[in-house]
Amino acid sequence: MHVQINYAAFFHIKDSEGTGKTAEHQSTLTEEEYVDSAVETFLHEEFKKMFLRKAERHPSSQKSATKLGRFVVEPGFELASNPNYGMLERVRQTNSSEEFTAEAEKVTDAYVHTSAARGGIVIIVQAHLPDLSSQPFVLLTKCDFEDHIVTLGDEKNLLRQVNRAISTKGMKAVQFPHMPHEGMVEPWEIKIHQASHAHYFEDFLAYVEYPKTKKEAAAQEVVQSAQESVLSGFEEDSEERIAEEEVLEAWANTEERTLQERWEEEQVKEVALPILEKNPDVKLRLKLDHLKIDALLEDFGQNLHIARVGERYVVLLEGEYFSFDKEASPVEFLQPDSLDNITARMKARYEEE
Secondary structure, three states, X not given: OOOEEEEEEEEEEEEEXXXXXXXXXXXXXXXXXXXXXXXHHHHHHHHHHHHHOOOOOOXXXXXXXXXXXXXXXXXXOOHHHOHHHHHHHHHHOOOOHHHHHHHHHHHHHHHHOOOOOOOEEEEEEEEEOOOOOOOEEEEEXXXXXXXXXXXXXXOOOOEEEEOOEEOOOOOEEEEEOEEEEOOEEEOOEEEEEOOOOOOOOOOOOOOEEOOOOHHHHHHHHHHHHXXXXXXXXXXXXXXXXXXXXXXXXXXXXXXXXOOOOOOOHHHHHHHHHHHHHHOOOOEEEEEEOOEXXXXXXXXXXXXXXXXXXXXXXXXXXXXXXXXXXOOOOHHHHOOOOOHHHHHHHHHHHHHHO
């Protein structure tokens, strides 16, 4: 990937006595000044990495280092109404070193006035990827200061201490706009990389929302599919539909998931069918007292059954073979009894209670 740096502005973030953190402009390099400079040698591969770094649409965890953000607008309003978009777009569209520096200063000033701002160097770059797109991109990067840095000197001064050294290790970055595929530009999205768990850019980008994790997205899809399937059986605005909507809404928003005991098994399977058609890997995790079961939704009614014996719940699991954890147990020597005998013993025990 060929990355052409049009402009690169450097700002020193420091604590100012009595006024909090401030951003001091150090220098702005044009393309001619950047090429073959020490800055290019130090940073250019890092800039390439930022563009090449992949971000999943739905990350596996909220703590994923690289994630996508989407600009938020009020219904009926255009993308340009988003303040964060407007701020970055002005940097992206600049055509002179002076204009670029002025807009970059506004971005850096907005950053230093957030609670997450730390001392170090902010570098704002306008770049082109001539092989992939005619549109310019903006990189907002942050390097932290490193303490206790020494360099190798000469035979008289073997080690030399360096103050205010910066490192690309743990370098944080915002790329705008996002490029989901080579040559495709998505102006509604930005890509954020922050290697630590501290959310450096969330306060700064207050008008950006982040996609749900894979688990959250799957759970939302399950709820939506269940609502569509169940409510389709009622007439619009009927009392029955309204009552069922209230039940489903309460179910969707509850944190403590318990057995509702409202639907027959066949209805559960009907609701599950369209969910499984979209995503056959939907998990089914349940807990019976202290016993935890980790299965798939498609196992319900096939390999996993839920029943009652007296006033107690029973979960029946069926399969062709057993495997045990490394911890040895005498259960491994069991000759399984018949299900009828076990059920009879359970009933007898419950009657005694």
